[in-house]
Amino acid sequence: MNPLTVVQDALYFFRRHLLAIAALCLPPIVLEALAEQLVAHSTGPKGSPVFDILVGLLFYPLYTGALILFLDARSHGDNPRTQDLWAMALRLWPTFALLAALNTLCIMLGMSLFVLPGLWVMAKLAFSEYLMVLRGLPPLTAVKQSFLLTQGHFWRILSCILLVLVPLWAIDWASSQVYPPEGGNRLVQLVIDSLNSFLQLFTTVVLYRLFMLVADPSLREQR
Template sequence: MNVLSILRDAWYFYSRNLTAIALLCLPLIALESAAKLAVEHWLGKGVLPAQELLTGLIFYPLYVGALILYLDARSRGFDPTAREVLARTLPLWPALALLAALGTLLIILGASLFVLPAIWVMVKIAFAEYLLVLRGLTPLAALKESFQLTRGHFLLLLGCMLAVLLPIWIAEALLAVQFMPDEKTPHPALILTFDSLFGLLQLLATVVLFRCFMLCSPPAIAEDEQGQP
C-alpha cells in the first residue's frame, strides 16, 4: 500500500465514473456556490466567515455523503441511481452536518496554534465521514474512531491528500489571479463556473480517502476489495 498505487486506483475509478459523480454531486455543488454568492450579495463582501461556513454546512454533507454511499455501492458491485443515493443521504444530513461543524472547529483550533497542528487534525479526522456513513457511528464516536484508525497511517494519508489537493489549490489560485483580479468584480457566472469545477475536482480527494479507508479498515469492513475504487 503506497501513495502512487492508491492515487492510480482512485483516479481510474473517478475518471471512469465522472459522469455519474457529476450528475450526483455537481448540482449540489453549484447550489452551494450560488447560495454563497447570494449571501455575499445581500450582506456585502465583508460577510463573516461563520456565515459562509453555515451556508456550506447545508450542502457539503449532502454531496459528500451521497458520494460516499455511491462509492460503497459501486465497490459492492451495485450501480444505484442518483435519486436512490440521495434518498439514502437525506436522513444522514443532520449527523453529517454536525460532524462537519465539529471537524471544522477542530481544524480551526489547530490552526490557532499553528499550521502543523491544523494539518495533523485534518489527517486524523480523515475517516470520520466514512465511519459515520458506512458504520453508522455518531459524530463524536466517528471522530474518536478516526483518530484510532488513522494511527500508523499518517504519512500515507497526508501524502494522498496533498497529492490531490495541492495541485487543485494552486490551479484555483492561478485562475483567480488570471480571471478575477482584485480591482475588478468578476461576473457571478464566472465565479459559479469556477467554484463548481473545482468543487467537482476536489471530490477526487473523497475517492482517494475512501480507498485509504477500505485498505486501513479491519477485514470486516474491507472484506471484498475487488472492484473498489
C-alpha cells in the same frame, strides 16, 4: 499501500465514473456556489467567513454523503439510482452536518496553533465521515474511531491528502488570478466555483480508497 498507488487507483475510479459522479454531485454543488454568491452579495466584501461555513454545512453533507454511498455501492458491484442516493444522503444530513461542523471546528483550532497541528488534525479525522456514513456511528464516536483507525498511518494519510489538495489549491489560486471574483461576470464565476468544488471531490475518492485499505487488511495484503 503506497500513497501514489492509492491516488492512481482513485484517479482511475474517478475518471471511469466521472459522468455518474457529476450527475450525482454537481446539482447540489452548483446550488452551494450560487448560495455563496448570494451571501457574498448580501454581506459585502467585509462579510464574516462564518456565513460561508454555514453555507458549506448546508450543502457539503448532501453531496459528500451521496458520493460516499456511491463509492461504497460501486465497490460492492451495485449500481444505485441517483435519486436513491440523494434520499439516503438527505436522511443522513443532520448527523453529517453535526460531524462536519465538529471536524471544521477541530481543524480550525489546529490551524490556529500553526499549520502543522491543523494538518495533524486533518489526517486524524480523515476517516470520520466514512465511519459515520457507512457504519452508522454517531459523530463523536466516528471522530474517536477515526483517531484510533489512523494510528500508524499518519504520514501515509497526510501524503495522500497533500498529493491531492496541493494541485487543487494551485488550480483554485490560478483561476482566481486569471478571473478575479471581484467585479467579474457572476455566471462565469459560478461555473469556476462549481468546477473547483467538483474537483475537490477527488479528495473524498482518495480517502475512501485509503479507508478501505486500512479498514480491511485483506485488501492491504493484495497491494
